[in-house]
Amino acid sequence: xxxxxxxxxxxxxxxxxxxxxxxxxxxxxxxxxxxxxxxxxxxxxxxxxxxxxxxxxxxxxxxxxxxxxxxxxxxxxxxxxxxxxxxxxxxxxxxxxxxxxxxxxxxxxxxxxxxxxxxxxxxxxxxxxxxxxxxxxxxxxxxxxxxxxxxxxxxxxxxxxxxxxxxxxxxxxxxxxxxxxxxxxxxx
Numbered sequence: 001x002x003x004x005x006x007x008x009x010x011x012x013x014x015x016x017x018x019x020x021x022x023x024x025x026x027x028x029x030x031x032x033x034x035x036x037x038x039x040x041x042x043x044x045x046x047x048x049x050x051x052x053x054x055x056x057x058x059x060x061x062x063x064x065x066x067x068x069x070x071x072x073x074x075x076x077x078x079x080x081x082x083x084x085x086x087x088x089x090x091x092x093x094x095x096x097x098x099x100x101x102x103x104x105x106x107x108x109x110x111x112x113x114x115x116x117x118x119x120x121x122x123x124x125x126x127x128x129x130x131x132x133x134x135x136x137x138x139x140x141x142x143x144x145x146x147x148x149x150x151x152x153x154x155x156x157x158x159x160x161x162x163x164x165x166x167x168x169x170x171x172x173x174x175x176x177x178x179x180x181x182x183x184x185x186x187x188x
Contacts, residue, residue, distance in 0.1 A: 011064045013050035017043050017071040021078050028082045034146030036079075040139060043075055076131070077101055079138050088141050088151075093159055097134065100170040107177050115180050126172050130165035137162050 027036035054060045084094030137158040
């Protein structure tokens with residue numbers, strides 16, 4: 001059951017995760033990758049914690065349903081952009097990741113505005129895989145740089161995995177939206 005708009009503990013944890021974004025950006029730009037790694041870990045733990053509390057204690061709210069994924073996306077995209085600016089992740093990969101997220105948000109808003117049928121809002125499985133690979137890459141790069149190591153084959157493997165899952169996820173969303181729009185047109 002989803003409660004109203006209330007600001008509860010899980011929502012406060014999500015807000016706290018949003019507040020970690022400027023800290024993570026500052027640490028990366030300052031070259032303090034090890035501290036940025038631990039901020040990223042704390043953000044990940046907070047994501048698991050707010051979800052656990054919301055589900056276990058029935059503290060799910062409409063605000064939380066928006067705030068939690070927003071905090072996750074803002075953190076991940078901000079860290080990708082910052083690592084790209086710092087030269088730690090390929091610029092083309094950063095562009096691909098950001099473009100996909102902008103496309104998904106824009107597509108979601110478009111579907112909500114024009115489709116006459118009920119619209120699915122749950123993320124696709126490939127999108128969850130993509131997020132997991134993106135998180136793994138950020139964690140690895142931050143830890144590697146925190147330990148003073150240079151880029152190597154693991155960076156390339158993770159980068160390719162992020163690129164492939166990002167493209168497949170983006171295309172899968174486009175197909176989903178095309179089907180929704182086609183059925184919506186037929187319903188009119």
